[in-house]
Amino acid sequence: MDKVQLVTSLYKIGAIKFGHFTLKSGQTSPIYLNLRQVISYPDLLRAIANLLWEKIRSCRFDSLCGVPYTALPIATCMSLQHSVPMLIRRKEKKAYGTKQKIEGVFKPGEHCLIIEDVVTSGGSILETALDLAEEGIQVMDVAALIDREQGGKESLHQKNYNLHAALTLSEVLAILLNSAPLSEAERLLINQLIAERTHISQRKSYAARASFCKNELTKKLWTLMDEKRTNLAFSADVTSGEELLALADRLGPEICILKTHIDIIEDFHPELTVQLRRLAQQHQFLIFEDRKFADIGHTVKLQYAGGIYHIADWADIINAHSLPGLRMITGLAETGLKMKRGLLLLAQMSSTNNLLTPEYTEKTVAIAKQFPEFVMGFIAQKKLSSDPQWIYMTPGVHLSTEGDALGQQYVTPQQAILENGSDVIIVGRGILKAKDPLAAAKLYRSAGWEAYEESLKQVAPAV
Numbered sequence: 168m169d170k171v172q173l174v175t176s177l178y179k180i181g182a183i184k185f186g187h188f189t190l191k192s193g194q195t196s197p198i199y200l201n202l203r204q205v206i207s208y209p210d211l212l213r214a215i216a217n218l219l220w221e222k223i224r225s226c227r228f229d230s231l232c233g234v235p236y237t238a239l240p241i242a243t244c245m246s247l248q249h250s251v252p253m254l255i256r257r258k259e260k261k262a263y264g265t266k267q268k269i270e271g272v273f274k275p276g277e278h279c280l281i282i283e284d285v286v287t288s289g290g291s292i293l294e295t296a297l298d299l300a301e302e303g304i305q306v307m308d309v310a311a312l313i314d315r316e317q318g319g320k321e322s323l324h325q326k327n328y329n330l331h332a333a334l335t336l337s338e339v340l341a342i343l344l345n346s347a348p349l350s351e352a353e354r355l356l357i358n359q360l361i362a363e364r365t366h367i368s369q370r371k372s373y374a375a376r377a378s379f380c381k382n383e384l385t386k387k388l389w390t391l392m393d394e395k396r397t398n399l400a401f402s403a404d405v406t407s408g409e410e411l412l413a414l415a416d417r418l419g420p421e422i423c424i425l426k427t428h429i430d431i432i433e434d435f436h437p438e439l440t441v442q443l444r445r446l447a448q449q450h451q452f453l454i455f456e457d458r459k460f461a462d463i464g465h466t467v468k469l470q471y472a473g474g475i476y477h478i479a480d481w482a483d484i485i486n487a488h489s490l491p492g493l494r495m496i497t498g499l500a501e502t503g504l505k506m507k508r509g510l511l512l513l514a515q516m517s518s519t520n521n522l523l524t525p526e527y528t529e530k531t532v533a534i535a536k537q538f539p540e541f542v543m544g545f546i547a548q549k550k551l552s553s554d555p556q557w558i559y560m561t562p563g564v565h566l567s568t569e570g571d572a573l574g575q576q577y578v579t580p581q582q583a584i585l586e587n588g589s590d591v592i593i594v595g596r597g598i599l600k601a602k603d604p605l606a607a608a609k610l611y612r613s614a615g616w617e618a619y620e621e622s623l624k625q626v627a628p629a630v
């Protein structure tokens with residue numbers, strides 16, 4: 168059963184209704200989604216379980232936990248079909264016996280995927296995640312059938328939970344309008360709701376973002392991305408200068424940024440950086456030296472401007488860990504501002520078991536706010552704040568999300584840009600190890616750009 172058949176069936180059984188309703192969150196709404204009775208329609212229940220499974224099949228988890236009550240049968244269905252163990256969270260405190268809130272067999276540290284039917288504010292999901300966390304069970308992903316697009320996804324994101332919704336309410340409305348046997352009054356109401364929703368675009372275009380930032384280089388980058396129609400940064404982790412130049416020349420027309428690790432070049436010579444700058448000018452991309460500074464202000468200043476690499480002379484963008492604190496940034500900014508450069512702070516990493524906790528990430532965002540003239544934004548796995556001045560660049564992007572043997576974890580361009588709200592995808596081996604790196608770069612470029620264009624169509628309504 169596809170989404171259209173499912174949504175029209177849900178309408179026919181009265182699981183989607185129009186009128187005047189008060190939701191669990193206290194908000195009122197002209198649309199009511201009540202999936203409790205799907206247990207009376209096994210085909211629908213199975214279709215929902217299948218749709219959800221499709222959304223989360225690349226996620227990593229050891230068990231499933233449905234948010235009580237409506238999602239419990241959905242979770243059960245997925246558990247049975249895919250032989251994944253299930254946990255149940257008690258909603259009411261047990262007055263006798265063990266008093267435990269989580270039923271089922273689990274090991275502390277295991278990953279549990281939460282299943283929900285409809286997400287409004289995300290409150291019930293957060294409660295479930297909290298109870299699981301008390302038992303040492305980690306939650307990274309949440310699967311839901313319908314996202315009402317009322318801020319639930321954002322509040323879950325803030326707590327580092329990824330919401331994978333099979334349908335948004337906007338999609339449900341569009342499907343109903345096209346395919347359901349609606350009454351005239353319902354048709355009018357849905358048209359009105361869609362009209363209200365479409366002029367509040369959630370995402371600003373790259374061109375529009377240029378007017379929000381205080382760092383001049385970020386402005387230039389937004390404009391470059393918009394005009395060149397690319398949000399692809401190529402991570403050229405090669406060890407020969409000649410190969411680096413050849414790649415920069417060949418892939419230059421496809422990318423907005425060339426990311427280098429200059430210290431892995433075995434035959435480094437200052438002429439290499441002169442050539443790189445010439446190619447950056449010719450093909451219109453910025454150079455990002457992925458140096459990850461992480462020392463006291465005095466030392467990073469020397470590392471940035473001096474040594475054998477003279478990074479400040481040729482790299483438009485550098486990055487730094489926020490670990491050493493504010494004054495390290497002052498050390499970098501002294502040189503960087505003079506040269507009209509930009510800094511990205513490392514707010515999150517893509518590697519498994521890294522030590523960058525949500526609290527560290529939050530503090531990193533707070534540090535950035537103190538240096539808006541120099542900090543461009545973040546290296547992160549997802550958008551971290553609604554402030555449009557920051558740019559987000561995501562490494563660990565690959566069309567196959569398999570990861571590598573040394574802890575790299577991948578997301579797809581679609582996940583990075585559309586689901587996680589990032590702005591730039593950083594791709595290394597996905598391009599470098601391809602038989603034809605140019606063809607691969609074109610593929611990543613169009614995947615990244617399509618995801619961006621799709622994200623502009625997403626709307627932030629309050630229905």
Ligand code: 5IU
Nearest residue numbers: 402515516517518546562563594595596
């Ligand atoms: N990189 C990451 N993850 C991070 C950070 C940087 O992969 O969290 I911070 C770098 C490492 C490498 C590139 O230079 O991005 C990714 O390369 P692959 O696409 O080949 O995995």
